[in-house]
Amino acid sequence: ETGVTQSPTHLIKTRGQQVTLRCSSQSGHNTVSWYQQALGQGPQFIFQYYREEENGRGNFPPRFSGLQFPNYSSELNVNALELDDSALYLCASSVGTSVYQETQYFGPGTRLLVL
Amino acid sequence: AQKITQTQPGMFVQEKEAVTLDCTYDTSDQSYGLFWYKQPSSGEMIFLIYQGSYDEQNATEGRYSLNFQKARKSANLVISASQLGDSAMYFCAMRERTGANNLFFGTGTRLTVIP
Numbered sequence: 311e312t313g314v315t316q317s318p319t320h321l322i323k324t325r326g327q328q329v330t331l332r333c334s335s336q337s338g339h340n341t342v343s344w345y346q347q348a349l350g351q352g353p354q355f356i357f358q359y360y361r362e363e364e365n366g367r368g369n370f371p372p373r374f375s376g377l378q379f380p381n382y383s384s385e386l387n388v389n390a391l392e393l394d395d396s397a398l399y400l401c402a403s404s405v406g407t408s409v410y411q412e413t414q415y416f417g418p419g420t421r422l423l424v425l
Numbered sequence: 426a427q428k429i430t431q432t433q434p435g436m437f438v439q440e441k442e443a444v445t446l447d448c449t450y451d452t453s454d455q456s457y458g459l460f461w462y463k464q465p466s467s468g469e470m471i472f473l474i475y476q477g478s479y480d481e482q483n484a485t486e487g488r489y490s491l492n493f494q495k496a497r498k499s500a501n502l503v504i505s506a507s508q509l510g511d512s513a514m515y516f517c518a519m520r521e522r523t524g525a526n527n528l529f530f531g532t533g534t535r536l537t538v539i540p
Contacts, residue, residue: 312469343527352429352516352530353470366525398468402528410458410522411477416470 312336314403314417322423328389331420335382335403341365342384343414344376347398359384360406396424426451429517431531438507439539445492446502446534448517454478456522459500461491464514464533473515476500507538 313336323329335342341360345353355368359378373389382403388395398421402414430449438444450459457478462470476484476491484491492501504511514535518528 312472341526345528345530350532352518352532353528354530355525355527358526366527368525368527400468400470402470410454410456410520411475412458412520413460413472413475414528415472416462419468421468 312403312415312417314401314415316399316401316417316420318420319418320421320423322425323391324425325391325393327391327424328387329391329422331386331388331399331401331422333384333386333401333403333417335384335401336415337382339382339403339405339415341404341406342378343402343404344384344386345400345402346370346395347400347419348394349397353400356386391424393424396422398422427531428452428529429519429531431517431534433534434532435535435537437537437539438504438511440509441506443503443505444507444536446504446515446517446536448500448502448531450498450500450517450519452498452519452521454521454523458520459491459493460518460520460528461489461500461502462516462518462530463511464516466513470516474502504536509538509540512536512538 343358344356347353357367378384461473
């Protein structure tokens with residue numbers, strides 16, 4: 311058990327809708343990263359938050375946005391859903407930020423299906 | 426260019442035998458970390474082992490060891506005494522000192538342990 315939880319576990323939306331995914335990090339972990347994992351692929355980095363500020367972003371459009379709260383919880387919001395947004399969304403928490411040695415601990419993920 | 430390359434889409438191993446999962450990486454950073462994660466069908470990414478770019482010894486964690494060959498830019502995972510519960514997807518990942526503080530993942534190797 312990593313102590314990282316995500317909700318909901320599964321979600322079905324239709325194209326054009328908006329969705330909010332939630333993550334609760336390990337206590338004491340100031341960094342949360344979000345990844346998208348399409349079927350048959352490795353996870354792709356969406357963005358990272360450190361102490362409630364965005365601290366890095368991958369090649370994802372602005373309709374992917376996030377928030378991090380002081381209580382170690384965070385959200386991933388996706389607007390104007392597209393069929394290609396169907397994927398497993400993983401959040402990962404870690405203690406600090408600019409330390410390449412640091413391990414990221416993942417939650418169980420949210421499976422999003424866009425119809 | 427791909428940061429992480431895993432050339433084995435699937436591997437089979439007999440129970441109690443050892444197996445090596447291949448991983449090569451590409452970076453111009455001198456400082457980086459290499460990670461292996463296991464992903465069962467449930468979806469959660471489970472951290473297995475870490476190797477730092479300056480570590481001279483190969484990392485070991487129980488039945489997992491990492492065969493690190495820096496000059497060849499390879500970081501192969503060796504699982505000894507395979508168990509049925511080792512059947513899963515295995516991902517190699519890298520985090521660079523520079524950049525967006527994210528993990529770069531390969532496409533994974535599906536390991537099946539045969540009784």
